[in-house]
Amino acid sequence: MKTIREVAKLFNVTPRTLRYYEEIGLLSPTRSHSKLRTFSKKEIAKLKLIMRGKRYGFSLDEIKEMIMLFDRDRTGIQQLERTVEYGEQKIKEIEEKIQELTQLKRELVELHATFSEKLAKLKGENAKNE
Amino acid sequence: MKTIREVAKLFNVTPRTLRYYEEIGLLSPTRSHSKLRTFSKKEIAKLKLIMRGKRYGFSLDEIKEMIMLFDRDRTGIQQLERTVEYGEQKIKEIEEKIQELTQLKRELVELHATFSEKLAKLKGENAKNE
DNA sequence: TATAACATTGACGTTAACGTAAACTTCAAT
DNA sequence: ATTGAAGTTTACGTTAACGTCAATGTTATA
Incomplete structure (x- = not known):
């Protein structure tokens, strides 16, 4: 379980970006008892896919669709x-x-x-x- | 001398686009006595350059710079x-x-x-x- | 305890190049 | 003169992907 800063650093993005991804439904971090976001291994894995998709020029919408299919x-x-x-x-x-x-x-x-x-x-x- | 619609049709753009180009200083159509924009041969020629520059991927700012140099x-x-x-x-x-x-x-x-x-x-x- | 770093939410801003639309004016044809 | 088409200005909206910031809350360290 990682904090938002840890994950942001790991992937060279801003915490804002991660919040944005959560907002649009790409990521679903859990919350600690004090409401801080915590990112599980699964979210880390998803983020890897996201970054890869972006690199290949897919929109976040397209990436989302692909990832949601896996969940389903x-x-x-x-x-x-x-x-x-x-x-x-x-x-x-x-x-x-x-x-x-x-x-x-x-x-x-x-x-x-x-x-x-x-x-x-x-x-x-x-x-x-x- | 052509009206805005004539020019728009000629270049397959909207009148809005032409007004925008005037707004950012790319084009300088004259005005009839009733304030309607009229586009001289010179403006038509400029527009040709503009469309070409866009096709090559230049921003309107870059295009503007090149065109202004000619005026000077x-x-x-x-x-x-x-x-x-x-x-x-x-x-x-x-x-x-x-x-x-x-x-x-x-x-x-x-x-x-x-x-x-x-x-x-x-x-x-x-x-x-x- | 105090403090600095970091987290949160909410909300507005950025970018380039227009699109849309309201309210009003002008033009051309009847 | 009337009318419909087209012109004008002004101003807000769109797009995707965040950036920025204020106000407030949490955490970790001294």
Whole structure:
């Protein structure tokens, strides 16, 4: 059982973040007799999943859905199914984004060459004028 | 000279967007005697640059800076210099992003394989249990 | 006991780029 | 002149994920 500060430090987040996650239902820390939040091993494990999901670009909503499925179906099948499905989607999204960025980069590189050339010309003409 | 609706339609944006651009100083439409905004050729040209900058992922602030430089230095040298500079930066950003996404994708693909395998196993065991 | 550190709740703020809408004015067609 | 469409200004709302802060309570240490 850990305090909110211990957990925040462990995961390099702020206590505020943890409270926020509790607020939106991602985490469910228990309370000591004096109402301080205490995080069980299970919450720590959940937080690991959360941080991982975030790293892969999932929204907290999506992450929540995946995690809740596990709570509901202990065999893990439904969570896995959803996670696999979301994973495929995310892979696709990332692929598309990569393509998009690659195309953009190509355009920008060309444009950059054009502008650099233009600039050199302008500077050449300027030097001539002086 | 065009009305706000004409320009909005031309660029596939809302009149609201154009007013916003005026508000933040990106555009400076003139006013008819009855106070309606009118967009000159110059504003249209500026808007072209704006839309292009947005497409390349520049913030409106960055775009504004580049455009303002042109207004100040008619030779275009300073604008070009800044544009080239920003372009290089943006190319770098895009390259980094591509790398990041490529790595992410690699991880996700692996993870996906692992989870799919696990899922198949779980389903296999489930079928056995039935 | 005193005190500093840390916890709590509640609530407003931040970010960039608009969207929405009310109240009023202008324009163009009939 | 009338009317409907479109323009204006002003101002609040949206989004996701927190940040910030005040007021108050708890904990651990000296």
